[in-house]
Amino acid sequence: MPLPQFNNRPVRSHKRSRFDVVIVILLALGIFAEATANAQAGGVIGATSDVNIRACATLDCQVIGSAALGDSIEITGDIVDGFYPVRWYGREGFVFALYVTPPGEAPTFIEGDDSCNRVALVFNIGIGEEPSQSIVDTLVETKTPATMFPMGWWAAAYPDYLTQLDDAGFVIGTHGDQQLFLTTLSDEAIAEDISNSVSAIEAVIDRDIDQYFTPYAADTDLRVQAIVSSLGLLPVGWHVSANDYGPAATEAGVYDRVTDNVYPGAIIEMHLDGPATEQSTALALPRVIEDLQEDGYEFVTVPELTLPCVV
Template identity: 35%
Template sequence: MSPNSPPPSDDVPRRNKARRRVAVVVVLSALVVIAVGLTLIISLRPGGSSSPATQGASPAPTTASSSATPTPSPPSTAPSPPGTAPSPSGTIPDTGPVPVPPPEPEPTGPGASTAPPTPTAIPGLLLGQDVTSIPGAGNRIALTFDGGANAAGLQAILSTLEQKQVSATFFLTGTWAAANPDGVARIVAAGHRLGNHSMTHPAFTQLTDPMIADEIVRAESAIVAAGGAPRPFFRFPFGDRDTQTINDVNNLGYIAVRWSVDSLGWKGTSGGMTRDAVTQRVLDALQPGGIVLMHIGSNPDDGSTLDADALPGLIEGIRSAGYGFVTLDALLAG
């Protein structure tokens, strides 16, 4: 068979089959290449499918969820830890603890108030003293009345002071003020001055400093509740005091006020006193700027009210001796 002779008839099918196989292989190879290429292109495009390392992250919100109004979380109601101050929303600020001043120490004792009163400015010359006279008052004296027992002589005293046009100073205990709020109101309405005489009338040198503060603060609260204002005058019960107790009183903003003469009317007739004896005792002790001590209540044994009884004649005797009258506010003028 020459080279140009046609192939035998049985070789044609075999060649056609071979060509088809080659074509299939080429097509498949091209499809594989195209598929690989498309995969690489998609994986490298921005916004394409995330890699396995980032899968599992929260999906972006849908349109419905993103348009809904979020519900705000309620503010924390838990108490602030010690040494921190809450922010306006009620939560602790992220900037760290904010120092908070420590609470004021509370006075001890039953019914103690929560804080001492704000100190009042006291003239320097009166600090450390239990004042027995009014400096610079000249021929004027101060009539003072202590109220701690009962109010038996109050009406007579107020009537006499009104008739004689004399102003006085009344030192009240807290228990007296609480028991006689109408009495406090009448004293104030008549234009008289008030002072603090402690809550329960104890001997101050037998008390601790916190107990002293408690007595003074509670008495002030009771007097104020009854409509009075005792500041800045304080009188020691029984006149019992020492350097420390005077300092305690000053530190609470009060001036300690004693007396230059005690009428001794509180002794009553059972104690050997009379109305005339009360009057004469005071007149014999008159001095410029003097402070006279008398009492509102009656003697517990005989029920006498010698100070109230002696007051009309006493005022006339003081004026006859060339003296006038003043309240303890004159102490603040110096």
Template identity: 30%
Template sequence: MSYKKKQVYYDIKTEKKIVALTFDIGNGNQTAKKVLDILLNKRVDKTTFFLSSPMLESFPEVGIRIRQMGYEIGSHGYNHYNYSEYDNQWIEQQVTKAEEIIFKVTGVRPNLIRTPNGDFNQRVLDKLSEMGYTTIHWSADSLDWMNPGVEEITNRVLSRLRPGVIILMHASDTAQQTDEALPFIIDKLREKGFEFVTVSELINEENQ
């Protein structure tokens, strides 16, 4: 079936009880290690990580382990600046630099990107699309990076739960409560009959 993917995805419309659990990693390696251990122990085999390339330069073992565990890898760019505030040449330099680092560490050339701070406008989307990227946003924001408490993180995800959502979490060291909330979130989603898929699988489901 021939179809044109959207430039940006917040979620998809589906009747299947599937969700995409996604993690941004912008700094450190300790929370990432804990998150990956939880995903392994909980036998979650489908998730998508958006990797900041400076983090990968400092902690390549994080990217290597994510790749070895078979998880999907997307780009979170290089400098954590709002793309809409910069011209297209700057965007191309940033995204290309990030792509090369991700490829060097993991062997993956990503075609999904989550822009820093989730910032974009139509010009940014057009540029990223021209570069072969699909921009991934979210529809269930855990706000775990704010460390609001395990109960608040869990409730924010569950209150926004429906088929086809993209869940945003963080595995950066600044997110100090993610590893505590994650097991509850995984268990609750499964209790409600939801299955985990990668972002790419979610996108493909919409275009069946």
């Protein structure tokens, strides 16, 4: 019986060399410093490989152009309905603000539009214990979307499990390669770790990863976010954590932390390979899903949560 598909993403061709080339260019040309210099004259496209320029500030408006990762673009006004008004090669238009970096800033996505009751489950993977099959079974059986963030080393260690996640249609981002505190590393070391993770994950799923990143131990800052963005990945954070990564995690603790703190637009962070996962998150998850749905919440993927609510 085929597994349900949780998103309509196209299956892209496997192009691991794209990231290897990007890393070489970033380091050889000093793109991190260059991005800052470019931003002084306007914005820079980041956190994605390319972004559409539209004739008006809605996602269904006519596309009049496409700007690539690292392109400079002039921001001509304040955000309108989630879009920056821009000027690009003499053309006036609008670009989704999440992918335009103004001077002195870096993109990060922590929560969605709060005008509708959408929430997103994310699972950071790479603690190192045996991954939970019951969590995947719950998500599949209840047809609940989720966004997975495996580490690169973990992808190599558990290829069959990662393939199962991808075959089920879950969005697959990256949680970095090794358990490193990125804020303590050099620019080059950060870029290398992320590049290695992408290569390892793509080697298993045989396609480009989805362009989203979560930092190990939530360790991030403006510099890390800028580097991640310049690699074409959107940094993702959260305000609601199940706090389920350690041996003391319990079913009641996970359930209470999520249901007591959830709100419209929330990203809910969980793990599926912790030392107490089967006694905590695996047991709490069915109740979390059922009770939040009864309260009117809709589960969506992170890519879906980045978009405005549809009225």
